[in-house]
Amino acid sequence: MKPSSVIRLAFTSLLVLATSGTIARAEDLLPSWNDGPSKKAIVDFVAKVTAEGSPEFVPVAERIATFDNDGTLWAEQPMYFQFIFALDRVKVLAPEHPEWKDKEPFASLLKGDVKAALAGGERAMIEIIMATHAGMTTDEFDKTVRDWFATAKHPTTKRPYTEMVYQPMLELLAYLRSNGFKTFIVSGGGVEFMRGFADKSYGVPPQQVIGSSGKTKFEMRDGTPVLIKLPEVNFVDDKDGKPIAIQRIIGRRPVMAFGNSDGDLEMLQWTAAGAGSRFCLFVHHTDAKREWAYDRDSPIGRLNKGLDVAAAKGWTVVDMKDDWKVIFAVENQ
Amino acid sequence: MKPSSVIRLAFTSLLVLATSGTIARAEDLLPSWNDGPSKKAIVDFVAKVTAEGSPEFVPVAERIATFDNDGTLWAEQPMYFQFIFALDRVKVLAPEHPEWKDKEPFASLLKGDVKAALAGGERAMIEIIMATHAGMTTDEFDKTVRDWFATAKHPTTKRPYTEMVYQPMLELLAYLRSNGFKTFIVSGGGVEFMRGFADKSYGVPPQQVIGSSGKTKFEMRDGTPVLIKLPEVNFVDDKDGKPIAIQRIIGRRPVMAFGNSDGDLEMLQWTAAGAGSRFCLFVHHTDAKREWAYDRDSPIGRLNKGLDVAAAKGWTVVDMKDDWKVIFAVENQ
Numbered sequence: 001m002k003p004s005s006v007i008r009l010a011f012t013s014l015l016v017l018a019t020s021g022t023i024a025r026a027e028d029l030l031p032s033w034n035d036g037p038s039k040k041a042i043v044d045f046v047a048k049v050t051a052e053g054s055p056e057f058v059p060v061a062e063r064i065a066t067f068d069n070d071g072t073l074w075a076e077q078p079m080y081f082q083f084i085f086a087l088d089r090v091k092v093l094a095p096e097h098p099e100w101k102d103k104e105p106f107a108s109l110l111k112g113d114v115k116a117a118l119a120g121g122e123r124a125m126i127e128i129i130m131a132t133h134a135g136m137t138t139d140e141f142d143k144t145v146r147d148w149f150a151t152a153k154h155p156t157t158k159r160p161y162t163e164m165v166y167q168p169m170l171e172l173l174a175y176l177r178s179n180g181f182k183t184f185i186v187s188g189g190g191v192e193f194m195r196g197f198a199d200k201s202y203g204v205p206p207q208q209v210i211g212s213s214g215k216t217k218f219e220m221r222d223g224t225p226v227l228i229k230l231p232e233v234n235f236v237d238d239k240d241g242k243p244i245a246i247q248r249i250i251g252r253r254p255v256m257a258f259g260n261s262d263g264d265l266e267m268l269q270w271t272a273a274g275a276g277s278r279f280c281l282f283v284h285h286t287d288a289k290r291e292w293a294y295d296r297d298s299p300i301g302r303l304n305k306g307l308d309v310a311a312a313k314g315w316t317v318v319d320m321k322d323d324w325k326v327i328f329a330v331e332n333q
Numbered sequence: 334m335k336p337s338s339v340i341r342l343a344f345t346s347l348l349v350l351a352t353s354g355t356i357a358r359a360e361d362l363l364p365s366w367n368d369g370p371s372k373k374a375i376v377d378f379v380a381k382v383t384a385e386g387s388p389e390f391v392p393v394a395e396r397i398a399t400f401d402n403d404g405t406l407w408a409e410q411p412m413y414f415q416f417i418f419a420l421d422r423v424k425v426l427a428p429e430h431p432e433w434k435d436k437e438p439f440a441s442l443l444k445g446d447v448k449a450a451l452a453g454g455e456r457a458m459i460e461i462i463m464a465t466h467a468g469m470t471t472d473e474f475d476k477t478v479r480d481w482f483a484t485a486k487h488p489t490t491k492r493p494y495t496e497m498v499y500q501p502m503l504e505l506l507a508y509l510r511s512n513g514f515k516t517f518i519v520s521g522g523g524v525e526f527m528r529g530f531a532d533k534s535y536g537v538p539p540q541q542v543i544g545s546s547g548k549t550k551f552e553m554r555d556g557t558p559v560l561i562k563l564p565e566v567n568f569v570d571d572k573d574g575k576p577i578a579i580q581r582i583i584g585r586r587p588v589m590a591f592g593n594s595d596g597d598l599e600m601l602q603w604t605a606a607g608a609g610s611r612f613c614l615f616v617h618h619t620d621a622k623r624e625w626a627y628d629r630d631s632p633i634g635r636l637n638k639g640l641d642v643a644a645a646k647g648w649t650v651v652d653m654k655d656d657w658k659v660i661f662a663v664e665n666q
Contacts (some may be wrong), residue, residue: 138580206583207515216577218576225576225599225603225606227577227603234581240551243560248549248567249540249582251524251528266558
């Protein structure tokens with residue numbers, strides 16, 4: 001063999017190795033995704049925006065991916081987990097609040113009647129959140145959240161809430177990060193609640209968690225500064241709040257955005273409207289057996305207008321039943 | 334020589350190499366800092382929190398350093414540069430606002446009388462900022478800021494504003510990053526104004542810039558979503574606003590914090606109160622010849638209470654005249 005042939009052969013082998021390496025890599029990193037249009041759309045998009053020299057190449061610094069949390073990264077049924085946390089806190093705090101026995105929505109809650117408590121609508125919900133998320137320092141709240149996660153169990157699966165995260169989405173987060181993406185959570189959930197598990201469960205550090213927040217007050221207590229959580233809403237990170245928060249906090253338009261409800265629609269629209277290639281995806285809850293099935297009429301995580309827009313725009317819609325080999329890391333038996 | 338001696342000698346040489354390598358590295362990365370107590374305090378602190386096995390070791394994920402901008406990373410005299418930007422914009426926008434000819438503070442400004450314009454105090458200042466920072470999309474504002482930076486010149490030095498950044502602080506930012514720190518700006522300046530140069534000038538990406546902000550509105554314009562800047566204050570990132578924003582956006586207490594005025598005091602107090610080793614530093618403007626000299630009585634960048642607290646707590650106070658070999662990358666001739 002001539003030396004030039006040897007070099008060519010070596011080079012070809014290297015290319016083959018490199019190429020098959022890339023393919024194997026996507027497969028390895030997304031093992032819980034069935035082969036199908038959703039997985040293909042994700043892998044094809046990531047391949048084209050990360051290929052140097054491609055007209056659709058996106059530099060690493062601009063690779064921002066934003067994820068809704070409830071219903072996108074973990075379950076949200078039979079009600080938002082943060083709300084279950086609040087209900088648990090009402091029970092714990094009740095001895096310090098004898099007046100709750102005669103005051104709605106607390107009176108009904110303490111009798112175990114969540115439905116009656118929530119008859120007061122959004123107003124009742126906010127009262128419950130404020131009573132359980134304010135009046136303490138941010139450090140104290142953080143500890144309360146972490147203690148709750150360590151022991152609380154989901155009402156129907158009886159598993160810790162941190163086991164209610166979607167295995168395919170964990171793989172997707174890691175896959176995107178391995179391709180240079182910075183992964184952010186942009187959720188209607190409380191930012192300080194989500195930080196209590198996001199780092200450990202999702203590998204998303206606190207500064208990449210964006211959420212709703214209450215106002216806080218800086219105060220010196222015996223010479224030590226503390227931040228007190230006030231019973232006042234600061235920002236609701238839902239619907240139009242999502243692009244507003246993305247612009248204010250990230251300051252760059254996402255290249256990829258992931259949601260599961262109409263509350264995520266504006267985030268996806270804002271993402272899609274950016275120059276160059278963008279990727280938008282809805283997780284569609286279609287699996288009543290392994291998870292829950294709901295969409296257009298659900299009071300929690302309603303996906304109605306979003307389904308229409310996704311169809312019109314050609315966005316990816318994950319069919320949980322068909323697209324996901326497993327839903328949770330620890331499957332129901 | 335016995336084999337064990339050879340190994341010991343090799344090991345010792347390696348240690349010497351490694352150690353001198355570290356020392357050389359700090360020297361190389363902070364060439365504009367004179368040897369003295371400020372530089373020593375910085376280098377000693379970084380060495381101890383990055384030494385694995387040290388009782389004061391801080392894991393990389395927790396290495397957060399926050400920097401004020403005006404007067405800490407770049408100059409702030411004879412007035413905040415963002416305010417000069419606003420004054421320039423008033424002139425550009427005046428033809429679209431014939432009513433400004435008879436309306437303060439605009440009338441005085443257009444006659445070139447800044448002092449009379451500012452006689453209206455904070456109210457006048459806010460009116461000027463709102464008139465020039467609202468009523469456009471966030472993308473349009475971003476372009477306006479970048480265009481301004483490309484051509485505007487500082488009134489006394491006649492240099493571009495991006496040349497008014499402090500060379501020793503640029504080196505410090507890079508030095509901290511090379512030691513695993515994530516560097517954030519936490520400034521009273523407008524977040525979208527600072528993003529117009531922070532990435533290029535400081536190497537601080539948009540998602541690590543925290544500042545004051547106005548409210549924005551999400552709107553569909555011919556099917557395309559835009560964010561409109563409203564003439565309404567959303568958040569003032571100054572004084573107690575700094576720890577509040579740090580908690581809300583970063584979600585982790587800084588390990589090191591850098592400021593230059595009483596507006597940074599709460600950020601430094603919040604930082605100092607964290608568990609383990611923390612580092613707080615004020616830049617003290619002491620060099621009337623190469624920059625400006627001001628502190629306790631200055632209307633801009635007042636450093637009064639901060640000097641007392643720093644002395645009491647043993648925080649580092651940079652004496653610009655003695656500690657910095659050069660102030661700007663391009664020195665005054």
